[in-house]
Amino acid sequence: MNNVIRAELYKLYKNPAFWVLAAGVGALSIFMHILILTGWWHMTGTPFDLAGLDGLNGLSPFIVPLFFNLFVSTLAAYTIAAEFSRNGVIKNQVMSGNKRMHIFLAKFIVLSLGAVIIVIVIPLVTGLISAGFSSGGNLFTESGLIYLSRAYGLYFLHFLCFTATVLLIAVITGEIGKTILFTLILSAVMFAFEKLVTVSRIRFLYEHTYFFQLDVAFNQFLSAGDLLKSIFIGILSLLLLLYCGITVFQRKEIQ
Amino acid sequence: MSEYILRAKQLTKKFKNGFALQNINISVKKGEIYGLIGQNGAGKSTLLRLITGLAFPTSGSIERFGNGNPQEIAAAQKRMGAIIEHPALFPNMTAKENLEVHRLQKGIPGKEWIEKVLKLTGLYDAGEKKVKHFSLGMKQRLGIAVALLGDPEFLILDEPTNGLDPTGIVEMRELIKKLNREKGLTVFISSHILSELYQLATVFGFIHKGKLLEEMTKKQLDEKCRKHIRIKVDNPAKGAMVLDRYLSAGDFEVMPDGMIKLYRYLDDVRSVSAALTKSGLIIEHFSLSGDSLESYYTKLIGGAGNE
Incomplete structure (x- = not known):
């Protein structure tokens, strides 16, 4: 499987879409942090605000699925779906003598790495640097760092579930446009669930999805029970999504 | 070790709108150049997709390198190189970068392989030019370079001369012959251009509407297409003697049904x-026969089309 991971990393490194997204998100993130830190844009009631880290308010959009799905789906579309449709290189990969399960897992690992760099690492690093400069380091208190570690640790787990979902969509559709569209629809449906659905049973189900847990990860206070529940939901969802993805890919006929 | 590189038995592939392949039995021996001939849509690419593991048969079995276990296809794929339909390449990468991706995923140690296949396919001077700026012929060559990476034992090529100019076609043919001759590479090549395959293949398979109509060696094909006089007389043995003795026509054969060619x-x-009738033989049939390759093929698929 190492061979496929190395090949996937090489492809990601050579993919213009990855660099365009990384540069775009970097610029956008810096711009938002500057707007907030200079007082041009006021944000209140964000999870960071509630945790006393208002200097990091610029990170808020990057933890909302309806926003970050645009970057993840675009990355998946131009790295994964394009291989099925635009250039057909998936044929060479499937015929390369690697097991399909390994190919799928390598794609998941590298797509997740790319998505984490774009959606988590770049905004977080630019945010921490900007906030660090503006607050002279006051931001990095022990409680602040513990909160950030716990929140981003949990968020990372549920974010992996999201990249696994997008990868599954890319493998099923095998088309750039459809990958972006269906990911957007999924995020919009989940957003609608969160905001509109009040029926208790459906609400209960929704609260046990990783989508809801993406939000829960940034709660200021989280009991040990809730933390464990969130971790359990994340791990179970990830395993289930990877199992579905591997099964679909193993049965997929390559055109 | 099996002398067969590939054996397919009763291979059938059904899609929603009907059969793409029906009960195909095909065998490719080590060192052969197998030419699969068929019109567009005959089922050639579908068959190649099944052989390479890109798609799965509805029924039937495929044995690669003597192993018919579908779970162990990856091991066989490591020993194969293929182009199916068109070369699958990254347009934003150079030839070397494309080959690097395939070298990495195949786990081939040493970058010298890349230079070797680039030289072999005449792409060594492509330099930093990205594949999206390549001509169709260059893409085809790069596709073959990808397939040759790692020294495969079995090369599968689907319409490999598509887009190549006449010189490119000749070079490609010579390259395949050279690899077959010098390295014992077994080649499975599909085309709808009979004349092109004729110059390359040692065994031919004719496919039409998902059915394998006929399989024959080049010698058998030559025999079938050779011009001759077909003679049927009341006494074939005597007829043969007359031809031999009075006409010194050593170049004839008596078929099992008594027909003399x-x-x-x-x-x-x-x-x-005149010689036959003078010897008291009654001529029941006398005609000129023999086809060009194209007309033989047309007859073959025409007959199938009338079924």
Whole structure:
């Protein structure tokens, strides 16, 4: 499987879409942090605000699925779906003598790495640097760092579930446009669930999805029970999504 | 070790709108160049997709390198190189970068392989030019370079001369022949251009509407297409003796059904018929026969189309 991971990393490194997204998100993130830190844009009631880290308010959009799905789906579309449709290189990969399960897992690992760099690492690093400069380091208190570690640790787990979902969509559709569209629809449906659905049973189900847990990860206070529940939901969802993805890919006929 | 590189038995592939392949039995021996001939849509690419593991048969079995276990296809794929339909390449990468991706995923140690296949396919001077700026012929060559990476034992090529200019076609043919001759590479090549395959293949398979109509060696194909006089007389043994003794026409054969095929005297049929009748033989059938490759193929698929 190492061979496929190395090949996937090489492809990601050579993919213009990855660099365009990384540069775009970097610029956008810096711009938002500057707007907030200079007082041009006021944000209140964000999870960071509630945790006393208002200097990091610029990170808020990057933890909302309806926003970050645009970057993840675009990355998946131009790295994964394009291989099925635009250039057909998936044929060479499937015929390369690697097991399909390994190919799928390598794609998941590298797509997740790319998505984490774009959606988590770049905004977080630019945010921490900007906030660090503006607050002279006051931001990095022990409680602040513990909160950030716990929140981003949990968020990372549920974010992996999201990249696994997008990868599954890319493998099923095998088309750039459809990958972006269906990911957007999924995020919009989940957003609608969160905001509109009040029926208790459906609400209960929704609260046990990783989508809801993406939000829960940034709660200021989280009991040990809730933390464990969130971790359990994340791990179970990830395993289930990877199992579905591997099964679909193993049965997929390559055109 | 099996002498067969590939054996497919009763291979069938059904899509929603009907059968793409029906009960295909095909065998490719080590060192052969197998030419699969069929019109567009005959099922060639579908068959190649099944062989390479890109798609799965509805029924039937495929044995690669003597192993028919579908779970162990990856091991066989490591020993194969293929182009299916069109070369699958990254347009934003150079030739070297494309080959690097495939080198990494195949786990081939050493970058010298890349230079080797680039030289072999005449792409060594492509430099930093990205594949999206390549001509169709260059893409085809790069596709073959990808397939040759790692020294495969079995090369599968689907319409490999598509987009190549006449010089490119000749070079490609010579390259495949050279690899077959020098390295014992087994080649499975599909095309709808019979004349092109004829110069390359040692065994031919004719496919039409998802069915394998006929399989034959080049020698058998030559025999079938050779011009001759078909003669049927009341006493074939005597007829053969007459041809041999009075006409010294050694180049003939008597078929199991008594039909005599005479490959000489094509311009002097009167002498043949005169010699036979003078010997008291009754001529039941006398005709000129033999096809060009194209007309043989057309007859073959025409007959199938009328079924």
